[in-house]
């Protein structure tokens with residue numbers, strides 16, 4: 626069985642006064658039969674989020690980490706530092722990092738390895754641009770971007786399929802488009818990690834997930850959860866998405 630995983634990517638949003646109420650509501654509403662829930666606020670809110678979520682079923686993650694443990698890397702935060710704080714997850718290779726901050730397949734792979742070395746679980750993001758989809762390159766792009774998975778520990782890994790054209794645009798992939806991409810990613814994971822690990826791997830969909838489309842996306846057999854940006858900022862909406870997901874789905 627794969628336990629569904631719903632992750633909130635707050636991006637550069639949030640403020641200290643609102644975090645407490647948000648997390649308290651979440652802790653109250655999420656039960657043990659629900660999917661696993663991870664909240665990824667900006668770095669500066671991690672300590673307060675960790676304090677509030679401590680002892681609850683809600684895990685806290687970061688939105689990025691550096692590939693070195695320490696050094697002269699002004700403005701960066703290492704996976705070791707995040708682990709020391711108590712974070713359990715880190716999002717790696719998000720398309721906004723690729724688009725705006727020069728993230729490459731190689732740097733994303735290095736960050737993911739460093740995160741796992743520090744004991745963090747990784748949400749490794751892949752996804753095609755609109756141009757790539759329109760020119761029929763989607764599956765090839767996913768195969769290329771997911772090659773990094775070969776060097777990773779499947780026990781500390783989830784993959785997120787996030788078509789770039791669906792992120793923050795209000796235009797989500799259809800359930801069929803998501804299922805096709807997820808099935809490709811699972812086949813690829815089977816080649817790289819073996820059938821058993823691929824069967825247990827959670828593949829999340831991200832890109833304009835909202836309470837009103839979550840049920841149909843999460844009904845697809847290879848969609849094991851969601852990485853939610855904009856809609857995760859409203860705790861009611863985020864809870865609705867969590868409750869749209871089955872707690873578990875059969876693995877291979």
Ligand code: PGA
Pocket residue numbers: 634787791792793794795831832833834852853854855856
């Ligand atoms: P969105 O973002 O839900 O706002 O489209 C998803 C993401 O970027 O992870």
